[in-house]
Amino acid sequence: IHTPHLLCPGLWGLVNNAGIAIPTGPNEWLTKDDFVKVLDVNLIGLIEVTLSVLPLVKRARGRVINVASIMGRLAFFGGGYCPSKYGVEAFSDSLRREMLPFGVKVCVIEPGYFSTAVTNPELIVENFTLLWERLPEETKASYGEIIHATRDLPKSCNSDLSVVTGCMEHALTARHPRTRYSAGWDAKLVFLPLSYLPTWFADFVLTWSYPAPAQKV
Template identity: 60%
Template sequence: MWLYLAALLLGLYFLRRWYRERQTVENLTEKYVFITGCDTGFGNLLARHLDARGLRVLAACLTQQGAEELGKVTSERLQTTLLDVTSTESVAAAAAWAKEHVGDGGLWGLVNNAGITIPGAPNGWLTKEDFQKVLNVNLLGTIDVTLHLLPLLMRARGRVVNVSSVWGRISILGGAYSPSKYAVEAFSDSLRRELLPFGTKVCIIEPGFFHTAATDAKLVIGNLHRIWERVPEEIKLNYTEMTKYTILLGTLSRQPLSMVTNCMEHALTALHPRTRYSAGWDAMIYGIPASYLPTVLVDQVVNLAWLSLSQKS
C-alpha cells in the first residue's frame, strides 16, 4: 500500500511540475533580452530563436563580422552591438547602449553566454597568465556585465541566466575552465538569494561537452600542442603522455546545441523557471550523478577512464 501511495505522490509531483513549467510569461514580444557571445554557438542560436518568437533581442558580438552575419539572418527587431567582456569600458558602453533601447521598461533578460575553453591543458603545463585569460572572460566578464545591467534587470523584475557547466560541479580536466565555472555557480547562488526579495530571478545553465567554435577539436588540440612545446623539460619528464588529453579533446561531444538553447529559452520565457538546467546526455548520465558521489569513488572512476584511453592509444 505504501509503495502505491509513494508512486501516486511522485506522479502528482511530476504532473504539477510539468503543468507549472508549461506556463509562459505574458507579453513576450515586448520583452528585451541581452545576450553575450552571439558570434557563434549557443548565443548565436539563442538570438535567432528568440527573434523568431518575437522577443526584442539585444545581441552582443565580439567581432563586427559576427554582428553582420547575425543581422543577415534575423529580423529588424534584433539589434547588435560589439562587446568585449574583458574590457570594463566596452561593458559600460554596451550597458549604456542597452539602456537607450529598453527605456523605462527595463531589461527582461540577460544571458551571460560568452565564454572560452582555452588555454586548457594539464595544470602543470600552464602559467598564471593562462588561468587569467579564461577567468577574465568566463568569470569576471560575467560579473562585470551583470553588475552593469543589474539596475535595468531589477526595474523589469527580469531574469539573469548564467551559463556555467556541469564541469563546474565536478572537474576532470586541468586549466581554468572548471574553476571559472565553479565560481560562476557561486556568484549565481549568492546573486539569486540577494535578488529574491526584488522579484528578479537567477538561473544557471549547466551544459556538458558540446562542439562549438569555442571547443573546436582542431583548435583545442592545436592549443594543447603549442602549450606542450613551451613546457620546461623537467615538467615534461612527469607528463610523458599527451594521448589522454588529445583523445578526449579530439572527441568533444557533438550533441545538438538546441539542448542548451532550449534550456536558456525556457529560463527566459517560463513563468516558473528552474533554478538549474542540465543540458547534454553526458551531463545528465555522468556529470550530475558523479557530483553527488563520494569523492574517493569519483577519483578512481576518472583515473580508470584516463588509463583506458591511454591503453587504447
C-alpha cells in the first residue's frame, strides 16, 4: 500500500532495545565471528533500523531512543557486547547533533545490571562451557576453571524492569527529555561515577572482582 507523504504524519518514537551478549568471555577465547555476531545485532542492526525510519521520525519531529548500557562507558568484560554499546553511544551522539536542526530528540538509556536474558546465568555458563571446550590446552592451563564465577551474577541484578521502562516512557513523552538516562542504582552510584575517575583506578576496581586465572603472575 502506497501512502502519499502528505497523508502520513510520520513516526513519533523509535525505541531500539534489541540486544544480545553471547558469545562472551575473555577476548582471548573468542574469534572474529564471535564479535561480529554480537555487533551485527546490537550496533549494525540498530543503525539499520534507525536509518530506515529516520525520514518518518524527522517528519513528526519525534524521538529516537537507543538502549545502550553502562557497559558503553566501562568495558567490564570481553566479547562484542561492550564494543557494541560503545558504538551505540557514539552513533547516538552524532545522530543527536545532526537531528537537532530538525527538531528530533535522540536519547540514550544506560541500564546497569538487570535480570534479563543477557544476564541469565544458565545461558552464560553454557556459553563459557562451549568456548572452553574449543580452546587449546595451553590456553586452558593459563586460565583454569573460572566458569563457576558467573553463577553469582543474579545476586547483583535488579529484577525491577520498570526502572528501565520508566526511562523509556520519560524519553518518549517528556517535553524536555534527557540526553542520557542511567537506569539502576549500580549505574548511578557505581559505574557512572567510576567512568569519570582516572583509568588506573577504574582498572583496579573492576579487575578486583575478576576471577583469578590459574597462572596469574
